[in-house]
Amino acid sequence: MIEIEHVAKKFGDKEVLRDVNAVIRDGEIFAIIGPSGSGKSTLLRIINLLDRPSGGRVLLDGEDIHAERNQALSYRRKMAMVFQKPAAFNENVYENIAIGLRMRHLPEPAIRQKIEEALEVIGLTGYEKRRAKTLSGGEMQRVALARAIVTEPAVLLMDEPTANLDPVSTAAIEDLVLQINRKFGQTVVISTHDMLQGQRLAHRIGVMMDGVFSQIGTPREVFAMPKNKHVARFIGIEN
Numbered sequence: 473m474i475e476i477e478h479v480a481k482k483f484g485d486k487e488v489l490r491d492v493n494a495v496i497r498d499g500e501i502f503a504i505i506g507p508s509g510s511g512k513s514t515l516l517r518i519i520n521l522l523d524r525p526s527g528g529r530v531l532l533d534g535e536d537i538h539a540e541r542n543q544a545l546s547y548r549r550k551m552a553m554v555f556q557k558p559a560a561f562n563e564n565v566y567e568n569i570a571i572g573l574r575m576r577h578l579p580e581p582a583i584r585q586k587i588e589e590a591l592e593v594i595g596l597t598g599y600e601k602r603r604a605k606t607l608s609g610g611e612m613q614r615v616a617l618a619r620a621i622v623t624e625p626a627v628l629l630m631d632e633p634t635a636n637l638d639p640v641s642t643a644a645i646e647d648l649v650l651q652i653n654r655k656f657g658q659t660v661v662i663s664t665h666d667m668l669q670g671q672r673l674a675h676r677i678g679v680m681m682d683g684v685f686s687q688i689g690t691p692r693e694v695f696a697m698p699k700n701k702h703v704a705r706f707i708g709i710e711n
């Protein structure tokens with residue numbers, strides 16, 4: 473369980489997150505939805521320990537993840553993040569997926585087996601030796617997802633993972649997220665500016681506006697009863 477309590481983040485004088493509160497339950501797909509610049513990436517970076525909040529705290533299973541710096545590594549190992557643009561990608565597919573497993577000092581045969589299984593899940597069996605240059609954007613993002621899940625993290629964080637993809641590749645990633653969540657029960661926190669993606673994927677969504685969650689609820693609840701006119705306008709319901 474991830475508890476976000478009064479999280480604030482300032483960059484200089486600019487208050488990007490003001491008072492963010494949410495409880496993300498184990499095993500749910502929670503979508504952070506909001507316009508560009510609303511602070512979605514900032515919040516994900518704070519949850520993933522890539523940044524620190526200037527106020528408030530984030531609890532993972534009851535523990536404040538930013539409190540003790542020496543624990544950061546163990547928290548980070550419970551989480552994996554997929555970014556909008558796949559991270560630097562020089563080696564072949566096998567090495568890219570192996571990174572997290574090598575950090576955990578797994579023996580090579582175990583690594584090989586996990587990578588084969590992950591490639592099967594993402595539909596890229598036999599791609600071990602392929603170079604990044606030869607992959608499409610959608611394939612790269614699937615490899616990024618494989619890299620994220622192969623270490624079996626409790627929490628999968630995804631920052632607009634389909635923002636650069638065409639509709640077919642987007643659908644493939646969405647299917648994978650649903651499949652992975654169903655099969656492995658991972659908690660998924662995904663940001664998107666696409667309300668419909670939130671509706672397709674998420675058990676619950678948080679609508680981020682002006683540095684707070686204006687509303688948190690199931691997609692059905694948010695669509696049926698947007699909490700205020702800003703939320704209504706954002707999700708495309710005039711009132």
Ligand code: ADP
Nearest residue numbers: 483486488506507508509510511512513514515
């Ligand atoms: P989103 O992901 O919703 O588009 P971001 O979290 O990326 O929003 O950014 C929210 C705001 O914070 C933007 O105005 C952005 O310019 C600003 N911001 C993000 N990171 C930094 C940073 N490291 N330094 C200064 N401003 C930042």
Ligand code: MG
Nearest residue numbers: 512513514632
């Ligand atoms: Mg962003």
